[in-house]
Amino acid sequence: MLWNWSDQKKKNMEFGNRKKSKLIISPTGLLIFLLVMIFLIELSIMLVLNFYRLSRQEILVTILDSIILTVIFYPIIYFLVYRPFLMLLREVKEKEAKTEILATDLEKFKMAVDYTFDHIVITDPDGIALHVNHGVEHMTGFSRNEIIGKKVGTKELWGGLMGQAFYKKFWKTIKYDKKVFVGEINNRRKNGEEYAAQISVSPVLSKDQRVLYFVGIERDITEEKRIDKAKTEIISLASHQLLTPLTAIKWYVEMLTSGDVGKLTDNQQKYAEEINRGNQRMIDLVKSLLNVSRIELGTLTIVPKETQIIDIAKSLINEFISQIDSKKQKIIEKYEKLPKILIDPKLMRMIIQNILSNAIKYTPEKGTITIKIENKSQNALITISDTGYGIPSKQQSQIFQKLFRADNARQKDTEGTGLGLYIVKAIVEQSGGKIWFDSMENKGSTFYVTMPLIGMVKKEGTKFLENIK
Amino acid sequence: MELKDKKLLVVEDEQPLIDIICKKLALLGFKTLCVGSVKDAIKFLKENPTIDGIWLDHCLLGKENGLEFVHAVKNHEVWKKIPIFVVSNTASPDKVKTYLELGVEKYYTKADYRLDDILKDIKIVLGKGELNE
Structure with a gap:
């Protein structure tokens, strides 16, 4: 057993030396010190005992005794006191090091937020400002002290210029839907100067989905x-x-x-x-x-009105009748019962007019053009098909591109602009619908347009589109 | 429809267009006078309050534009009865809306209409008829 102990001791000491050589006390030094101390203590006891004139046997026992004690005493001290003590010290040091890293990182992030040029505000779930960075002071003209503790987005600070509807939607998005709100807003600086900003406000949620904070970022887009x-x-x-x-x-x-x-x-x-x-x-x-x-430029205006798509189709066919007749073409109309939809009639007219005009243009004499309007419960489906030249399959993927015209179209008719379908696709998609087609060269094409029955969203733009006959 | 001696004021600043418009109107029997600015148009109206119709462009010489002219005309006791036909190439939605709200007969985007078509409407209105949209 002694042998085992000493082996372990040796291992520990080596281990100890390798690992703790950088620590306060060298284990070898401590060992020697303890050994010497214990030996001296024993020796002194012996000296004391000398007074009582121990026998030689007793002296030998005492020396052996002190050696054994030392051999047992040191490991015990090592395992139960010294090692745990050093481990505790090491843990404390590690924790300190981690905290220091965290503190440095936090300092970095804090500096990043504080000194970035963009405006960053952190508020509580009710919108009361908790932290504002330099960007806020710079953009709004208010100082940190004037902002913290007050509700952000009100006339008291730099907000309050948008209508009720805007703020209602804003709060609903971030507080009840707990989603990010992105939008354009008009605000006013402390000196009264109004400016336009792009804002994004994100809710920060706890593990159980409660709102902890809001982080609001603003970018001045007045120049843009x-x-x-x-x-x-x-x-x-x-x-x-x-x-x-x-x-x-x-x-x-x-x-x-x-x-x-x-x-x-x-x-x-x-x-x-x-x-x-x-x-x-x-x-x-x-x-x-x-x-x-x-x-x-996004300046397109959408003005939805209760519109009957079928009436638009009929009126357009009327407009095209002379062209259809001169080409001796046949036109078939199939309309299902369709309710009036809240859509912009001018834009709807442009969509059907363009596709219908293409069908007539790119179909030879005596060809057939079919227009179908169906009610597909969620959407209205407009299908316009012809028995015309079709679109070559290699070029079908480009058909909606700006200024693109397929080779056969260019040969048959030199007058197209190549912009029609690009414009139509943009209008269809901005109105919430979809457009696609099937086509086979020299057999014909079929274009499909869906328009949601719930209608288009009103879009405040500044311009209407030009009508091109 | 007796168009002889019907007088029209044409307010237009582009010379080639003035020439062609007045020529066409004259061919149809109208008597015309062309001015290029709102100032001149107002001056003319003061001296000739009994004209039968006005052809008005939006962009004109001088500071004032067609909209201000229509404001002035529609606020005048005698002039407000004169039918105004706005024929312009600038067609921003608010402008068109404002013109129509002020009570002009119709707004035409120049590049979209043949002279014949515009004059057909003028003939109808001056013959005391009504334009259907």
């Missing part, structure tokens, strides 16, 4: 909006400047071809009509570009 406005104005101006000379050509050619300034020879008449056609293409292109720019 100013640039956008400038862009839109340039396009408006450009289109106006372009349309004026185009109108002049249109009206002068009209006078020429109607004989108001003298009769034209047959050739002159033909040439004048050719000028008119080219001019009309330019007008259509300018208006399409205007539409594209309005869609891309």
